[in-house]
Amino acid sequence: MKKWILTALLVTGVYTAYQQNPQFLDKLKPALPAELALEHNGATADGSRISAAYSHQLSDIQVGGSGRVIKVLPDDTKGSRHQKFILKLASGQTLLVAHNIDLAPRLPDLQIGDSVAFYGEYEWNKLGGVLHWTHHDPAGRHIGGWLEYRGRRYQ
Known part of the structure; x- marks a missing residue:
């Protein structure tokens, strides 16, 4: 149950950050x-x-x-x-x-x-x-x- 809650919080946090700044995900990619x-x-x-x-x-x-x-x-x-x-x-x-x-x-x-x-x-x-x-x-x-x-x- 704890893993599910942590996963849901993580996904929610990433989604919220993406909505506020779509370039957010670019920072998660490995640098070229x-x-x-x-x-x-x-x-x-x-x-x-x-x-x-x-x-x-x-x-x-x-x-x-x-x-x-x-x-x-x-x-x-x-x-x-x-x-x-x-x-x-x-x-x-x-x-x-x-x-x-x-x-x-x-x-x-x-x-x-x-x-x-x-x-x-x-x-x-x-x-x-x-x-x-x-x-x-x-x-x-x-x-x-x-x-x-x-x-x-x-x-």
Whole structure:
């Protein structure tokens, strides 16, 4: 009975603190490494934010940068359709881009060697990571991302 009462008090306290200050829960999250602090909407000129997310095996990190296309993959047509390609960043790290073409226009005539700038959400994997959310969110609940290719922004 005592555990139940203590649990109820704890939940009530957290809920009350959240109602008074929604950022309260952010203080309960573990701190990110310093090199992952947001700079210029997640973009760093040298890709250090992506390198840090990769080395710390972190996901759900907003990142930006640019790279050269080293492989164009077939579209993923299961569920939401995604244009897929692999970028090589200046650091040498590779990054799989999964660009939702049901929500944003396809990058036309994408070729090996083309330069693509990006802003989206990084997901860790042992091969270098995956970039997604490179488009707007129709529901407005997620930060919008984009790809820039041949002087045009795709979002």
